[in-house]
Amino acid sequence: MIRIAAxxxxxxRIPIALVIIALTTSMALLLAVERIKQSSQKxxxxxxxxxxxxxxxxxxxxxxxxYTVFHLGNPTNNITTETLADIAANSAIEWxxxxxxxxxxxxxxxxxxxxxxFDRIKFAGDQPLSFAEGAAFGEINQVVLGSDVAKDLGYRVxxxxxxxxxxxxxxxxxxxxxxxxxxILNPTGTPTDKAVFVSLEGYELIxxxxxxxxxxLSLKNLDIKTIPKERLYPKTVTxxxxxxxxxxxxxxxxxxxxxxxxxxxxxVIPGVELAKLWSIVGTVDSVFKLMxxxxxxxxxxxxxxxxxxxxDSRTREMTILxxxxxxxxxxxxxxxxETALISVVSISLAxxxxxxxxxxxxxxxxxxxxxxxxxxWIAADELLTLWIxxxxxxxxxxxxxxxxxxxxLHQGFSS
Amino acid sequence: xxxxTSGLSYDFGxxxxxxxxxxxxxxxxxxxxxxxxxxxxxxxxxxxxxxxPIQSGSIELKGHPYDQLSGRQLDSLRAxxxxxxxxxxxxxxxxxxxxxxxxxxxxxKKRQSRVDDVDQAITALAQKLGLTPELLHQQPxxxxxxxxxxxxxxxxxxxxxxxILADEPTSALDPxxxxxxxxxLNTSIDPDSQAVIVVSHNPEIIPLxxxxxxxGEDQ
Numbered sequence: 001m002i003r004i005a006a007x008x009x010x011x012x013r014i015p016i017a018l019v020i021i022a023l024t025t026s027m028a029l030l031l032a033v034e035r036i037k038q039s040s041q042k043x044x045x046x047x048x049x050x051x052x053x054x055x056x057x058x059x060x061x062x063x064x065x066x067y068t069v070f071h072l073g074n075p076t077n078n079i080t081t082e083t084l085a086d087i088a089a090n091s092a093i094e095w096x097x098x099x100x101x102x103x104x105x106x107x108x109x110x111x112x113x114x115x116x117x118f119d120r121i122k123f124a125g126d127q128p129l130s131f132a133e134g135a136a137f138g139e140i141n142q143v144v145l146g147s148d149v150a151k152d153l154g155y156r157v158x159x160x161x162x163x164x165x166x167x168x169x170x171x172x173x174x175x176x177x178x179x180x181x182x183x184i185l186n187p188t189g190t191p192t193d194k195a196v197f198v199s200l201e202g203y204e205l206i207x208x209x210x211x212x213x214x215x216x217l218s219l220k221n222l223d224i225k226t227i228p229k230e231r232l233y234p235k236t237v238t239x240x241x242x243x244x245x246x247x248x249x250x251x252x253x254x255x256x257x258x259x260x261x262x263x264x265x266x267x268v269i270p271g272v273e274l275a276k277l278w279s280i281v282g283t284v285d286s287v288f289k290l291m292x293x294x295x296x297x298x299x300x301x302x303x304x305x306x307x308x309x310x311x312d313s314r315t316r317e318m319t320i321l322x323x324x325x326x327x328x329x330x331x332x333x334x335x336x337x338e339t340a341l342i343s344v345v346s347i348s349l350a351x352x353x354x355x356x357x358x359x360x361x362x363x364x365x366x367x368x369x370x371x372x373x374x375x376x377w378i379a380a381d382e383l384l385t386l387w388i389x390x391x392x393x394x395x396x397x398x399x400x401x402x403x404x405x406x407x408x409l410h411q412g413f414s415s
Numbered sequence: 416x417x418x419x420t421s422g423l424s425y426d427f428g429x430x431x432x433x434x435x436x437x438x439x440x441x442x443x444x445x446x447x448x449x450x451x452x453x454x455x456x457x458x459x460x461x462x463x464x465x466x467x468p469i470q471s472g473s474i475e476l477k478g479h480p481y482d483q484l485s486g487r488q489l490d491s492l493r494a495x496x497x498x499x500x501x502x503x504x505x506x507x508x509x510x511x512x513x514x515x516x517x518x519x520x521x522x523x524k525k526r527q528s529r530v531d532d533v534d535q536a537i538t539a540l541a542q543k544l545g546l547t548p549e550l551l552h553q554q555p556x557x558x559x560x561x562x563x564x565x566x567x568x569x570x571x572x573x574x575x576x577x578x579i580l581a582d583e584p585t586s587a588l589d590p591x592x593x594x595x596x597x598x599x600l601n602t603s604i605d606p607d608s609q610a611v612i613v614v615s616h617n618p619e620i621i622p623l624x625x626x627x628x629x630x631g632e633d634q
Contacts, residue, residue, distance in 0.1 A: 328486070
C-alpha cells in the first residue's frame with residue numbers, strides 16, 4: 001500500500017509540492033520566529049551576569065537598563081560620584097562599578113568605567129570576561145575593545161583610536177587625544193562585544209575644555225602630566241552596576257537606594273525590568289505566533305481540500321483497488337498515510353530550511369541586531385510543536401479518509 | 416462448485432425488481448450473460464462480485480454464503496477468489512502495465528501463495544495474450560485500449576482466482592480485436608480450477624462460450 005500511495009502522490013506531484021511548500025514555509029517561519037525570540041531573550045538575560053542592581057537617575061527602570069546594558073537609547077541624566085560613594089558605604093554592597101556613557105567610536109558605544117568592570121561583569125550565566133589579546137587598561141590613554149569592534153574595524157592591540165563626541169558617527173572627533181588599544185575581549189554574544197572601554201579618567205580627560213557640546217580647549221596644548229589627578233576623577237557618571245554581598249538583601253538595599261534623599265536616584269533589578277520588557281514584547285509575540293498558527297492552519301486546510309477534491313478524480317483508482325479486495329479501512333489508511341507523509345516531508349524540509357537560514361544569516365543577524373542565534377537542528381519544544389502539526393494534519397485527514405471509507409464500492413462502479 | 420446463485424432479484428427503488436436466473440458455475444465453465452441494454456446484466460455481475468448488497472435470494476462462492484459474511488470478509492473473499500475486468504478505464508494511470516498487473520496479488524495472500532515468481536508469471540500471461548515484455552513497462556496512457564484490456568486480464572488471472580468476471584470487456588474494441596481478445600481470455604483459463612462469466616451485448620461472441628444466460632427475459 002505504501003508503494004501505491006507513493007506512486008499515487010508522484011502522479012499528483014505538482015499540487016502536493018505546492019502544499020508542501022506552503023506547509024514548509026509556514027512551519028519554518030514559526031520555528032525561525034521562535035528561535036529568534038528565544039535567542040534574543042537568552043542574549044538579553046545573559047548580558048549582565050553578576051550584577052544585582054543598576055543604579056541611575058530616577059526615571060524609567062526599563063529605560064535605564066536599555067541604555068546602560070544594551071546601548072539602546074541615550075541617557076537623560078547623570079548621578080554624582082558623591083552619591084555613589086554613599087551607596088558604596090552600605091555594608092550590604094560588595095562592589096560598585098560606575099559607568100559613564102555618551103561618546104562613541106565609529107558607531108560603537110564608548111563605556112568609561114573602572115578596571116573592576118572586567119572582573120565583576122559576567123555573561124552566559126557565570127562566565128567571566130576574558131581577553132583574547134592583551135589586558136585591561138592601566139593607563140589613562142589605554143582602551144579595551146569588545147570582540148566585534150576589533151573584528152569589524154580590523155584593530156589589533158597596539159593600534160590607536162580616537163573617540164567621537166556623542167553617539168552619532170558624524171559627531172566631532174576627540175582627535176586631540178588618541179587611545180592605544182591595550183586589550184581585546186573574547187566574544188560573549190552580549191552588547192559587551194560592541195563596546196569600547198576607556199577609564200573614567202581618560203573619558204574625563206578628553207572632555208576637559210568641552211562645554212555645551214563644543215570644544216574650547218585642545219589637549220594638544222596641554223601637558224597632561226600637569227593636570228591634578230583629582231581633577232580627572234568624574235563628578236558625575238551615567239549609572240553604576242552594583243553587586244551585593246548577599247542576594248537576600250536585594251530588596252532591602254534596593255529600597256534604601258530608592259529612598260536616598262540627597263539625590264533623585266533609583267536602583268533597578270535587571271531581571272525584573274527585563275521581565276517587564278518580555279511582557280510588553282510578549283503581546284506582539286503572541287499576535288505574531290497566532291498569525292503563524294493561522295498560516296499553518298490554512299496550509300493544513302489546503303492539504304485536506306486538495307485531498308478531498310482529488311478524491312473525485314481518483315474514483316477510478318479507488319474503485320479498482322476496492323474491486324481487487326482493498327478494504328475501506330485500507331483505502332482510508334492510504335489517505336491518512338499520504339497526509340502523514342506530506343506533513344513529515346514538510347517538517348523535515350522546514351527543519352532543514354531553518355538550519356540553513358540560521359547558518360547563512362547568523363553572522364548577519366549578530367552584526368545587525370546583536371542576537372546570536374544558536375546553530376542547532378531542533379530543540380525538544382520545537383519538535384513537540386511540529387508533532388502537534390502532524391497530529392493536526394492527521395486529524396484533518398480523517399475527513400477525506402472517512403469519505404473514502406463511506407463511499408461504497410457500488411458508488412465507485414457507478415461513477 | 417465455484418458459484419451458486421438462487422432466487423436473486425434486485426430493485427433499484429422503482430418498485431420493479433429485476434429477477435435473475437439461478438446459476439451454478441463449475442470449473443471450466445465459460446458463461447456469457449447477454450441481454451438488452453438496461454436488462455440488468457451488469458447488476459447481476461455486481462451482485463456476484465459482492466459489489467451490490469443482496470436484497471433477496473442467495474449467493475455462495477466456494478461454499479461461502481454472502482449473507483453470512485461481514486464487509487471485510489466479503490472484500491477478502493473477492494480478493495481471494497474473483498478476478499474482475501471492467502468495461503473500460505481498467506488501469507491505474509500512474510502505475511506501469513507491470514505495476515497494474517501486480518495489483519492482482521496485492522490484497523490476497525492466497526493468490527500470492529500460488530505464484531512463485533511474479534515477474535515470470537506476468538511475463539508468461541503477457542506472452543499468452545500477445546503482449547510484448549516491453550509493453551509491460553509502459554504507462555497505460557501509452558497503450559491502446561486493447562492492450563489495456565489485456566493488462567486487466569493479466570491482473571484478473573494472476574494467482575489463479577476461481578472466477579473471472581468481465582463486464583463488457585470488448586465494448587471499445589473492433590470486431591477482429593474482440594474475437595482475438597475473447598479467444599485469448601478463454602484459452603488463458605485453467606479448465607480444472609477456473610471459470611469465466613462475461614457480460615456482453617455483442618451476439619457475435621456468443622459462439623465462443625459454452626453457456627449463454629439471457630438476462631431480462633422471462634426467468
